[in-house]
Structures are given as C-alpha cells and as structure tokens.
Amino acid sequence: MAHDTTSPAVGLPPDTKGPHSSRLGLVAVVATFGGLLFGYDTGVINGALEPMKSDLGLTSVTEGLVVSILIFGAAIGAIVGGRLSDLRGRRNNILLIALVFMIGTLGCVLSPSWPVLAFFRLVLGLAVGAASATVPVYLSEIAPYERRGSMVTRNEVMIVSGQFAAFIINAVIFQVWGEHEGVWRFMLAVAVLPAIALFVGMLRMPESPRWLVLKERDAEALDVLKQVRSEGRAEAEMAEVRALADEERASQTGGASDLGVRWIRRLIFIGVGLGVFQQLTGINSVMYYGTQLLTQSGFSASAAIIANTLNGLFSVLGITVGLLLMNRIDRRRMLLGGFTLTTFFHLLVGLSALLLPDGQAKAYFILVFVVLFVFSMQGTIGPLVWLMLAEIFPLKIRSFAIGLCVFMLWIANAVVALGFPTVVSALGIAPTFFIFAGLGVLALIFIYTQVPETRGRSLEQLEDQFRTQYS
Structure with a gap:
C-alpha cells in the first residue's frame, strides 16, 4: 500500500520554532510522568517479591495473585480510563490518575497483609491501565502531526525507563537495607515521588484542543493551540479540527454503537x-x-x-x-x-x-x-x-x-x-x-x-x- 508521506497535511503552514516549541516540550515531559509510573509499578515487583514473600508469608498461589492482579486491574483501567477521558477531558483524567497512583502506592507500602496488598495492587493497576489509554491520546492530540511520532513515543521511553529505574533502585535499596524484613516497602514507596510530580505538573498544563473542539469550546481550543503552535499554524489547524468535529457530530458517533x-x-x-x-x-x-x-x-x-x-x-x-x-x-x-x-x-x-x-x-x-x-x-x-x-x-x-x-x-x-x-x-x-x-x-x-x-x-x-x- 503506497502512500505519499512527505506532503504537509492539508496545506497547513509549517510548524516553525518559537516559544510555543518550549511549551509543547514541557507538556510532553509532564504528561509522560504517567508513563514513568506505568513502568516503575510494573517493574518494581521483580526485586520486591522475594523479601515480600518472607515478610507477608506468600505462598506460590498468593504470590502469583499479587503479581498478576495489577495486570488485570490495568485491563479494567484501560477501558474505564478511556471513557472517563472522553467525558471529563484528557488533562482532568491524568490528574485523577495521578491521585490514584498516590493512593495505590501508599496503600501497598502500608499493607499489613497480602489481601490488603493485593487490593492496592489492583488499585495501582487501574491507574496503570488508565494512563496507558489516556497519555498517548493526550500527546497525539496536542502535538503537531510532524512531531506526533516522537512525542507519543516519549511515553514509551518513560515506561521502559521506569522499569529500568525499578531494577536499579531495587538493587541499591537491597544493598543498603537488605537485612530489613520490610525492605520491599521502601522499593514501592519511591513511586510516590513521580506521582506527586505528575499531579502538580498537570495542574499547569492545557487541555487537549481536539477534545475542547468536540465539546464546542472552540475559543479555549484556539487558545491552547496558540500556546503550542505559531499563530498562523494555530488558526489553520483550528479550522481543520473544527470542520472534522462538525462532521462527527452529524454522524452521531462516540462509543460502542x-x-x-x-x-x-x-x-x-x-x-x-x-x-x-x-x-x-x-x-x-x-x-x-x-x-x-x-x-x-x-x-x-x-x-x-x-x-x-x-x-x-x-x-x-x-x-x-x-x-x-x-x-x-x-x-x-x-x-x-x-x-x-x-x-x-x-x-x-x-x-x-x-x-x-x-x-x-x-x-x-x-x-x-x-x-x-x-x-x-x-x-x-x-x-x-x-x-x-x-x-x-x-x-x-x-x-x-x-x-x-x-x-x-x-x-x-x-x-x-x-x-x-x-x-x-x-x-x-x-x-x-x-x-x-x-x-x-x-x-x-x-x-x-x-x-x-x-x-x-x-x-x-x-x-x-x-x-x-x-x-
């Protein structure tokens, strides 16, 4: 299937450099803390499992449950997170996800028994899944098409960086506090820091302009585009997004139907x-x-x-x-x-x-x-x-x-x-x-x-x- 991949989209003006480029870069850095949390929380169990087993008396069955329940929670979180993102907005959803990450992490750290730990691992899974469904959408909708690939991929960079960080941090913490029976709690607690950074950072980030247009908030959408595009490009892109949103409203799409x-x-x-x-x-x-x-x-x-x-x-x-x-x-x-x-x-x-x-x-x-x-x-x-x-x-x-x-x-x-x-x-x-x-x-x-x-x-x-x- 051959396609022309070099021509600009619909004759849009080029995405020139300027102050808006720095703003767009900051948006990408903050939003992808969701990916970092995704990676850390899926990777940290690797090193935390052995001390956790002896501290909480895990059997092979309960060990498997504690590990896998986050993954099943993530599957549910992906569905629920996607719908909430449509209803409440991409930015608001990421703020909610950051809070859930904090609650889930602190719950795991303070768990007195494996059933409580499993419950809060499920909560963390909801946040991981919701982040995996929301952050790439937010980045793709706020990025110019020329930079969409590199911006969305930054989230994957942060995911694998979070996993790598979990492997390294686990090794360091184990060297320092390895004799402590609750050493696994220190490993898990580290994830609170990027969750706080994600929440505080997203408070200052804009909403997705494409979502705003869909909600008929065109003036806000144009204001967001002017923050992350040159003036001429923002106006031209706004016209394109508005025309498509009008088409979609007429076709009454939006969900399982x-x-x-x-x-x-x-x-x-x-x-x-x-x-x-x-x-x-x-x-x-x-x-x-x-x-x-x-x-x-x-x-x-x-x-x-x-x-x-x-x-x-x-x-x-x-x-x-x-x-x-x-x-x-x-x-x-x-x-x-x-x-x-x-x-x-x-x-x-x-x-x-x-x-x-x-x-x-x-x-x-x-x-x-x-x-x-x-x-x-x-x-x-x-x-x-x-x-x-x-x-x-x-x-x-x-x-x-x-x-x-x-x-x-x-x-x-x-x-x-x-x-x-x-x-x-x-x-x-x-x-x-x-x-x-x-x-x-x-x-x-x-x-x-x-x-x-x-x-x-x-x-x-x-x-x-x-x-x-x-x-």
Whole structure:
C-alpha cells in the first residue's frame, strides 16, 4: 500500500520554532510522568517479591495473585480510563490518575497483609491501565502531526525507563537495607515521588484542543493551540479540527454503537491485533521473569540478577533508537522489520537452548539473544503500536477505541505473564521460544495484509482515508 508521506497535511503552514516549541516540550515531559509510573509499578515487583514473600508469608498461589492482579486491574483501567477521558477531558483524567497512583502506592507500602496488598495492587493497576489509554491520546492530540511520532513515543521511553529505574533502585535499596524484613516497602514507596510530580505538573498544563473542539469550546481550543503552535499554524489547524468535529457530530458517533459501522469495526480489529501481537512477542515475560529465565539458562542466582539489568538497559537503548527512527521510516516497514528481528532472535534463543550443551557458553548465548530481542522489540514494535493506536481512530471514538484495544493488550499481557513460567517448566526454554517465533510469523502476515500506513498524515487526513478505504 503506497502512500505519499512527505506532503504537509492539508496545506497547513509549517510548524516553525518559537516559544510555543518550549511549551509543547514541557507538556510532553509532564504528561509522560504517567508513563514513568506505568513502568516503575510494573517493574518494581521483580526485586520486591522475594523479601515480600518472607515478610507477608506468600505462598506460590498468593504470590502469583499479587503479581498478576495489577495486570488485570490495568485491563479494567484501560477501558474505564478511556471513557472517563472522553467525558471529563484528557488533562482532568491524568490528574485523577495521578491521585490514584498516590493512593495505590501508599496503600501497598502500608499493607499489613497480602489481601490488603493485593487490593492496592489492583488499585495501582487501574491507574496503570488508565494512563496507558489516556497519555498517548493526550500527546497525539496536542502535538503537531510532524512531531506526533516522537512525542507519543516519549511515553514509551518513560515506561521502559521506569522499569529500568525499578531494577536499579531495587538493587541499591537491597544493598543498603537488605537485612530489613520490610525492605520491599521502601522499593514501592519511591513511586510516590513521580506521582506527586505528575499531579502538580498537570495542574499547569492545557487541555487537549481536539477534545475542547468536540465539546464546542472552540475559543479555549484556539487558545491552547496558540500556546503550542505559531499563530498562523494555530488558526489553520483550528479550522481543520473544527470542520472534522462538525462532521462527527452529524454522524452521531462516540462509543460502542460505532461497532456497527464497518470501517470503524475494521480499524478496531486492526488496533486489537496490533496490541495483542505486541504482547505475544513475550516482551513482558522477559521483563517480569528475566532473572528466572537466566537462572534456568545456566547462570547462578546472583549472576542472573546482575545480568537481568541488561534487559532494562537495552530496553531503554532500543526505545531511544526507535525514537530517532520514528519519523524517518514508514510505520509499516518498521513494524515488519521489528517482527522479523524478534522472530529471528526467538529462534536463536530456542536453538541455543536446544542444541548447546549445558554450561556458561549456553547461558551467555541465551543472554545475548534475549538482550538483542529486547533491544529489537523496544526499538520498533513497542513504541510503534502505542503510536499507531493513538493515530488510527477518529476523534470522537478515539479514547473508547484505544481503551478497548489496550484492554485486549493487557489481557494478552496477563495471559503471557501467567502462562510463561508454567510453559517453560512443562516444555523447557526451547519449545517456549519456538512458540513465540510461530506467533511472530502470524504477526508478520497480519501486518502485511491488514495494517495501513499512517506516517506523514494529520489525524484528520487519516480519518478521511480510512472512511473511504474501509466503507
């Protein structure tokens, strides 16, 4: 499917540099603290689990519940957060999410027993899921189309940075207070700081101009655009957004009823497929169980903990490379390349586990191929899926549709996270990674046959294209 990706959207004036550029950059920094919290709260359990087990008397069953309940909470939070974002506004929703992060974190830190801890992990999951559905929408709607890719991807940078920070902070805290039976509480407490920063920062941030237009608050929307665009660009872009919003009001779209519209149903199918296949790469099985995987590969327990930090480091490096490439390479080409690489490294991990004799060489081969898988995944598929979910849906159902897609993404995440240790235990490392490779081939077929190109087009142009193409 060939598309012109170089022409400016609908003849809009170029997005020139100016004071508004700094304001836009500040908006991106503050909003993506939601991504940092997302990453830290999903990664911190890795190091906190062992001291938590002895302190609270967790069994294997309650341990699994405490770990996985956040993921199920995130699936619910994605749906609820998407709807609240449509009703209350993107900015107000992020403020609410920051408060929920604070409550959930403090509840976990002060939990006297595992049921209380599990409840507050569920609360944290609601915030994580709502952030995953709201922050990319907010960034995509406030960014000019030329910078949309890099701005939305900053959220993914903050997610993987939060996970990496959790690995490092856990190690440091364990070195300092490791003999303290409540050391896990210190690890979890750190997440209060970015939650406070997110809340205070968002108090000074503007609402999404596209959401304001949808609520017929045009003067406020223009004022926001003038904060983050040059004067001429703000006026031209406002006219485009207003025209599209009028069209959407006339078509009475906005929620589950839109599933009856063929072209919207097709887009949601594409979005769900992207989210599910992103998780079926197994990235979170590595991020949650990396230490155990490396121990089974042949590392000692202490060496595996240190080696696992490489997964966090190369996750950050990968996303940094992805950010640099995002607006230079077409989305489809990057997705196809990313799934080709991850499938290749899945095969290499499987073959190493199957063919190499047990020992240090085997352990290091598996480590290298797992790290290269993480780097490839986070440099392409990870950020691209979040970006494309923020790009492909029409304005009035954007949050509803993203909430639905991210709900399915989290359910896929939960299934992989819960099933991975059992499958590895029953089948071994090699067959498990061969299964991931097979799923990668299915993902390549899906992308090649179903996923459209979105780079270099305004959100409004994309809607016109999809309405025509899939009606």
